[in-house]
Amino acid sequence: MHTERHLSTSIDPTVPTAARMYDHYLGGKDNYAADRAACEQLDKVVPSTRRLAVNNRRFLQRVVRTLTADHGIRQFLDHGSGLPTQDNAHQVAQRIDPTSHVVYVDNDPMVLVHGRALLEQDERTAVIQADMRDTEEIFAHAETERLLDFSQPVAVLFNSVMHCIPDSETDGPVALARRVAGRLAPGSFLVMCQLVSEDPEVRAFVTDFMDKATQGHWGRVREEKDVAELFEGLEILEPGLVEVSTWRPDTEVAPRQLTREWIEFGGVGRIP
DSSP: OOOOOOOOOSOOTTSOOHHHHHHHHTTOSOOOHHHHHHHHHHHHHOTTHHHHHHHHHHHHHHHHHHHHHHHOOOEEEEETOOSOOSSOHHHHHHHHOTTOEEEEEESOHHHHHHHHHHTTTOTTEEEEEOOTTOHHHHHHSHHHHHHOOTTSOOEEEEETOGGGSOOOTTTSHHHHHHHHHTTSOTTOEEEEEEEEOSOHHHHHHHHHHHHHHTTSOOOOOBOHHHHHHHTTTSEEOTTOSEEGGGSSOSSTTOOOOOOOSSEEEEEEEEOO
């Protein structure tokens, strides 16, 4: 039994959201003064955040390209997708195979508005508003059923979003990963990464700061061992669970996450 969650249909520019803060770090324009102010405060303690956001986006693009080109995946379900930017998952996948289907999921109403405007002419891609923990609702959504066939392999993306989910035995990150994995056909993939730090002071500060800034729409910064738990029972693709800028880099001189106060940590797991 999962709690019914209220999804806002209005945009409050005075309350920062993770999606709009991420947009600001990526150089986007779909954010407000409150989002930029929150980023400025965050940078005082974890100044590598902009580089981390950029590297995380590049990780997503490499993963989608790898799964499409090397593993024949043509269906993607992207949880907590955030605001549209350049080289979204559908653009990367459809560059390799134009028949690729992508469903984006986000609870931010601004993502819904901008996403639908961007995807209006693309019949193979859709964006739906839902809480990423509401697996039954997402899988049963009309757009999901129209675009995705779960009897065939699907890549489900939880890219830099698990830290937005509070711990819970029924709806926390581990329970969510198990629930989704149980709905997927063999040969499907789960892509998961989140913010981690081995420094307890950094974990405590960022968790408290983001929880207050987003008015409770946050989980916590975790440790690498917590991310490893998400992948139990999955076949992890090489190079394993890593800081994401080192996951199959495009070149030897690809940008790396050089600062270590916190990192984005995760990888790709296959459903056996």
